[in-house]
Amino acid sequence: MATGDLITPTQNTWCPGCGNFAIQHILKEVIAGLINDGTPAERIVLVTGIGCHAKMADYLGVNSFYSLHGRTVPVATGIKVANPDLTVICCVGDGDCYGEGLEHLLFAAKRNVGITVIVHNNRVYGLTTGQYTPTSPEGFPGKSTPHGTIEHPINPLTLLLSSGAGWVGRGYTRRLPHLKGLIDAAVRHHGFAALDVLQICATFYNRAACYNAHTYDLADHDPSRFEDAYAKAHEWDYTSEAPIPLGIFFDQDLPRFEDRVRESAAPSTDTNAAIGRILDQHR
Numbered sequence: 001m002a003t004g005d006l007i008t009p010t011q012n013t014w015c016p017g018c019g020n021f022a023i024q025h026i027l028k029e030v031i032a033g034l035i036n037d038g039t040p041a042e043r044i045v046l047v048t049g050i051g052c053h054a055k056m057a058d059y060l061g062v063n064s065f066y067s068l069h070g071r072t073v074p075v076a077t078g079i080k081v082a083n084p085d086l087t088v089i090c091c092v093g094d095g096d097c098y099g100e101g102l103e104h105l106l107f108a109a110k111r112n113v114g115i116t117v118i119v120h121n122n123r124v125y126g127l128t129t130g131q132y133t134p135t136s137p138e139g140f141p142g143k144s145t146p147h148g149t150i151e152h153p154i155n156p157l158t159l160l161l162s163s164g165a166g167w168v169g170r171g172y173t174r175r176l177p178h179l180k181g182l183i184d185a186a187v188r189h190h191g192f193a194a195l196d197v198l199q200i201c202a203t204f205y206n207r208a209a210c211y212n213a214h215t216y217d218l219a220d221h222d223p224s225r226f227e228d229a230y231a232k233a234h235e236w237d238y239t240s241e242a243p244i245p246l247g248i249f250f251d252q253d254l255p256r257f258e259d260r261v262r263e264s265a266a267p268s269t270d271t272n273a274a275i276g277r278i279l280d281q282h283r
């Protein structure tokens with residue numbers, strides 16, 4: 001399938017230089033690869049949140065669902081549980097997913113729901129013109145904090161690993177071939193996969209110089225070892241200009257939530273009612 005067939009005629013309103021363009025370019029190639037490998041296009045679903053990243057649902061020509069702010073992951077979970085044969089990809093923002101949506105993200109990691117979560121992490125609320133997010137560094141002078149934030153940022157990778165995520169990675173939008181390999185690996189992973197993408201916000205928080213200077217590949221890293229993955233994830237705290245590792249931190253196959261739901265529901269004559277009871281137990 002030609003990648004151009006996956007781009008809609010909707011007018012693109014991202015700012016020039018926005019890292020979303022890189023993610024869109026790679027996603028269309030990864031999706032085209034899935035289709036060429038035999039995945040029917042109608043079985044690929046894109047779920048987005050609220051923010052600049054969410055316009056991906058307008059610009060990519062696949063089945064999509066706009067969710068509420070922070071609610072991308074539970075919507076994607078419902079879609080995957082209802083039809084495990086679907087390939088479900090989430091595009092979320094750092095404010096969207098690491099703020100309001102953090103609980104949903106960590107529980108999806110804990111349950112090993114078979115979805116891919118791509119976090120467009122520009123470390124700023126770009127759509128609302130420059131407020132700080134959970135990954136903005138301490139001292140960030142945003143619209144809501146003109147004298148600088150007084151909060152230390154969270155480290156989403158250590159949180160995800162601690163929650164039981166089976167696949168965790170980090171990429172950067174100015175390293176396209178590397179990022180493409182990461183997104184492709186995340187989408188093809190059997191269970192839950194979370195990829196934190198350091199994305200350039202050219203208008204409100206351009207960190208290109210820092211990322212260009214400090215990012216490096218996890219070339220000799222063994223992603224099967226949890227202790228090594230956690231140590232590497234802890235190496236950069238999202239504030240200091242320390243070395244920033246990029247790559248697959250952790251990769252492990254685990255039983256998927258949707259499969260276990262189906263197995264638990266199998267003895268019941270009313271499958272929908274059984275699935276509802278199981279989901280109620282995990283809320």
